[in-house]
Amino acid sequence: MHDPLQASLRIGASGLEAQSKRLRVVSENLANSQSTGRTPGADPYTRKTISFESEVDEAMGASLVKVAGIDQQRTRYRVEHHPGHPAADANGFVKMPNVEVMVEVADMREANRSFEANLQVIRQAREMISMTIDLLRST
Amino acid sequence: MIDRIAPAGSPTASPLGVDQTDLVRVPAAATSAPVEGADFGSMLSELASSALGAVKQAETISVAGIRGQASVQQVVEAVMAAEQTLQTAIAVRDKVVAAYTEISRMSI
Numbered sequence: 001m002h003d004p005l006q007a008s009l010r011i012g013a014s015g016l017e018a019q020s021k022r023l024r025v026v027s028e029n030l031a032n033s034q035s036t037g038r039t040p041g042a043d044p045y046t047r048k049t050i051s052f053e054s055e056v057d058e059a060m061g062a063s064l065v066k067v068a069g070i071d072q073q074r075t076r077y078r079v080e081h082h083p084g085h086p087a088a089d090a091n092g093f094v095k096m097p098n099v100e101v102m103v104e105v106a107d108m109r110e111a112n113r114s115f116e117a118n119l120q121v122i123r124q125a126r127e128m129i130s131m132t133i134d135l136l137r138s139t
Numbered sequence: 140m141i142d143r144i145a146p147a148g149s150p151t152a153s154p155l156g157v158d159q160t161d162l163v164r165v166p167a168a169a170t171s172a173p174v175e176g177a178d179f180g181s182m183l184s185e186l187a188s189s190a191l192g193a194v195k196q197a198e199t200i201s202v203a204g205i206r207g208q209a210s211v212q213q214v215v216e217a218v219m220a221a222e223q224t225l226q227t228a229i230a231v232r233d234k235v236v237a238a239y240t241e242i243s244r245m246s247i
Contacts (some may be wrong), residue, residue, distance in 0.1 A: 136233070
């Protein structure tokens with residue numbers, strides 16, 4: 001079956017799924033923005049990044065979106081002076097996660113907008129299908 | 140009354156035997172009929188079974204969603220697909236019924 005409207009529904013659904021995974025990663029980063037290590041000098045939480053790629057659905061010949069992978073961002077950790085902290089090194093410095101809260105919030109907004117756009121596609125495709133079915137009703 | 144008591148007393152009584160042969164014969168006649176007009180009847184039954192399948196799948200996924208095994212998007216997608224299939228089936232049925240009424244109203 002090569003119904004383009006059904007394909008649109010399916011593609012929109014894949015977009016919704018991808019964006020909800022993105023929001024999951026953002027929420028992990030935000031929740032762990034203060035998570036340090038437990039032992040002196042240990043590495044704290046490392047920011048996670050998500051990337052997407054297109055995936056061709058053989059049955060419909062449509063390009064869906066899927067999560068290509070969730071990786072860790074290898075950038076420098078912030079260092080704060082907290083003597084007495086369990087993760088403080090000999091000089092009293094604690095490594096803090098490399099999570100920028102503002103960047104995460106911006107990413108969250110972007111996920112929200114993209115989710116909304118995909119929902120709009122689904123809504124539109126449904127409306128077009130319903131309109132076509134309604135042709136049978138009006139006599 | 141005697142017909143009703145007789146099968147209970149003796150399982151191999153004749154009324155039951157007649158019923159069984161009737162039951163066997165009727166489906167045989169019914170199955171042979173659609174073979175002649177396979178186009179329209181099979182189309183309708185295919186439509187009905189696909190609608191039924193979509194509704195059943197929506198139910199399965201809804202239950203899985205309540206259990207937390209399926210995401211909200213999957214549940215919504217399945218329910219929407221079922222609704223759409225059902226709407227198509229209902230629209231086609233209405234059209235078919237309208238056609239039959241039209242024929243029955245024909246003055247001969």
